[in-house]
Amino acid sequence: FDSNSINKYPFPSEQIPRLSVADPETYRLIKESKPVIITDTNLVGSAAKWDLNYLHENLGKGLFYVYTSNTNKFKYYNSNRAEQCKSFVNPTERHHVTFPQFLQMLKRCSCTDEKVYLQQILNDTVGTNIVDDFLQFNWDWVNKCKAAFGWGQLSSNLLLIGLEGNITPVHYDEQENFFAQISGYKRCILFSPDQFDCLYPHPVAHPCDRQSQVDLSNPDYKRFPKFRNVRPTEAIVGPGDVLYIPMYWWHQIESLLSRGLPPVTVSVNFWYKGSALPDKIEYPLTPQQRVSVMRNVEKMLAAALDDPDKVGGLLRSIVEGRYT
Numbered sequence: 001f002d003s004n005s006i007n008k009y010p011f012p013s014e015q016i017p018r019l020s021v022a023d024p025e026t027y028r029l030i031k032e033s034k035p036v037i038i039t040d041t042n043l044v045g046s047a048a049k050w051d052l053n054y055l056h057e058n059l060g061k062g063l064f065y066v067y068t069s070n071t072n073k074f075k076y077y078n079s080n081r082a083e084q085c086k087s088f089v090n091p092t093e094r095h096h097v098t099f100p101q102f103l104q105m106l107k108r109c110s111c112t113d114e115k116v117y118l119q120q121i122l123n124d125t126v127g128t129n130i131v132d133d134f135l136q137f138n139w140d141w142v143n144k145c146k147a148a149f150g151w152g153q154l155s156s157n158l159l160l161i162g163l164e165g166n167i168t169p170v171h172y173d174e175q176e177n178f179f180a181q182i183s184g185y186k187r188c189i190l191f192s193p194d195q196f197d198c199l200y201p202h203p204v205a206h207p208c209d210r211q212s213q214v215d216l217s218n219p220d221y222k223r224f225p226k227f228r229n230v231r232p233t234e235a236i237v238g239p240g241d242v243l244y245i246p247m248y249w250w251h252q253i254e255s256l257l258s259r260g261l262p263p264v265t266v267s268v269n270f271w272y273k274g275s276a277l278p279d280k281i282e283y284p285l286t287p288q289q290r291v292s293v294m295r296n297v298e299k300m301l302a303a304a305l306d307d308p309d310k311v312g313g314l315l316r317s318i319v320e321g322r323y324t
């Protein structure tokens, strides 16, 4: 990848450890819900051949969700909520197209400023060769991890094919994630769940729930003063690397320029439901549990007031002059 293309941000960062699948330290970190890049897993080795030609030949006739953006940012939003929220402006457009249509959209990017990002859950519409490749993922290893860490079921594998330069802005997910890089390079900037106060997520009822309001490339320090205190940890993942993104950990993913032809990156993630709540809650709560409590309070108040816009006012009445 072209190291000159790496965006400069106003904060220092640590490096995410890069350890072998054979190193016991790898599993100590996962057990502690800490990010780690795991090498030599061969988790998606059978997908190393997933270039655009092979995918065109074998992905089948199904439809794929492809997002287009006038910038290089692809901020996720819940499309159902977006429809109900009149004031909300979609940051990207979602299209449901065949793979050949996606390839056409990709070609058009070279002569427009538009960027595209295919983000599709692998499903049973794919061709038999893709099914074979999928079955040859290293399920033995990943299932052993699932069992060892008490994770819930695999909820989905998201296929990601994006243009070099695309950015998925900082957000968190409520699932454990083994993020497998197939081709191209991605810079992954992670922030621990205890940095919630620095990252100012949208309200839970907002279409961009779980997404930070802070634009890393242009932070508004007046609205988000605590952003100055962020302390990310980051790494660049390349073909064959697997990054463990623990549940509730914030992450921004940037596809780096590597002058690949065509200039795309390919990844597949493995989203797992989190482990069951412990029988006995230990105190103090973990940062993840604190985020979960805050989410539940926002949801409960939005329902109790029958209007998400009234939640802030009620919380201020509770806190101001009393819990300060």
Ligand SMILES: CC[C@@H](CC(=O)C(=O)O)C(=O)O
Residues within 6 Å of the ligand: 119, 160, 167, 168, 173, 177, 179, 251, 253, 254, 267, 269
């Ligand atoms: C969803 C897109 C993102 C990955 C990610 O956020 C995740 O796997 O949770 C990326 O690779 O651009």
Ligand SMILES: [Zn+2]
Residues within 6 Å of the ligand: 171, 172, 173, 251
């Ligand atoms: Zn994510």
